[in-house]
Amino acid sequence: MAELDRQGVIQWLRCNVSPQRLDHILGVEKTAVQWAPLHGVDPIKAGQAGLLHDLAKFFPPAKLLAIAEEHRLPLDPILQASPHLIHADVSAVIASEEFGVDDPDVLTAIRCHTLGAVPMDPLACLIFVADALEPTRGNSLELEKLRQVAQHNLYQAVRLTCEQTLTYLIKHHKVIHPRVILTRNWALQMAK
Numbered sequence: 199m200a201e202l203d204r205q206g207v208i209q210w211l212r213c214n215v216s217p218q219r220l221d222h223i224l225g226v227e228k229t230a231v232q233w234a235p236l237h238g239v240d241p242i243k244a245g246q247a248g249l250l251h252d253l254a255k256f257f258p259p260a261k262l263l264a265i266a267e268e269h270r271l272p273l274d275p276i277l278q279a280s281p282h283l284i285h286a287d288v289s290a291v292i293a294s295e296e297f298g299v300d301d302p303d304v305l306t307a308i309r310c311h312t313l314g315a316v317p318m319d320p321l322a323c324l325i326f327v328a329d330a331l332e333p334t335r336g337n338s339l340e341l342e343k344l345r346q347v348a349q350h351n352l353y354q355a356v357r358l359t360c361e362q363t364l365t366y367l368i369k370h371h372k373v374i375h376p377r378v379i380l381t382r383n384w385a386l387q388m389a390k
């Protein structure tokens with residue numbers, strides 16, 4: 199696994215995301231590194247995936263679609279209508295092209311952090327969950343419950359994260375990309 203220029207990534211992020219988003223990203227990185235040993239995950243890979251997961255978060259829709267087309271990323275009608283949902287896939291492209299990341303596990307974890315996937319390895323599960331519960335997300339009862347669960351059952355934490363996303367999307371009358379439902383059903387089975 200190639201060494202990552204962490205300070206170079208942070209400099210790049212300062213120019214490409216808001217200060218609040220950078221705090222979130224550093225929170226995901228820190229949480230992922232801290233919790234990796236609890237789940238048998240390599241902390242170096244966890245830290246890299248955490249730091250790189252939102253590289254394309256602030257890219258405008260046209261840029262996201264252009265990069266997706268250039269790299270033949272799989273698009274469907276929901277992703278085409280909501281290009282923001284492909285920021286995860288595009289972040290993996292930037293991680294590879296801009297920062298030379300070639301570890302397939304790290305790139306997969308970055309790709310899966312918004313919608314999940316079936317299946318996901320423990321590294322991808324950890325980043326999916328850390329994105330939802332890192333410290334800047336707050337201290338709601340729901341999040342505290344998720345934090346407790348995530349320390350001993352990563353699959354149950356993935357299920358809860360998917361369910362929280364689904365609840366939010368339904369409450370706000372938003373379109374649901376079905377991959378999060380497939381991820382939720384998979385995590386439900388795995389948590390048994």
Ligand SMILES: Nc1ncnc2c1ncn2[C@@H]1O[C@H](COP(=O)(O)OP(=O)(O)O)[C@@H](O)[C@H]1O
Nearest residue numbers: 283311312313329363367373374375376377378
């Ligand atoms: N399955 C889904 N279908 C539609 N929208 C989704 C789905 N999952 C997440 N989203 C929305 O996509 C946006 C980005 O999600 P995410 O990457 O988790 O971002 P953030 O870090 O800002 O919470 C959020 O507004 C979220 O509500």
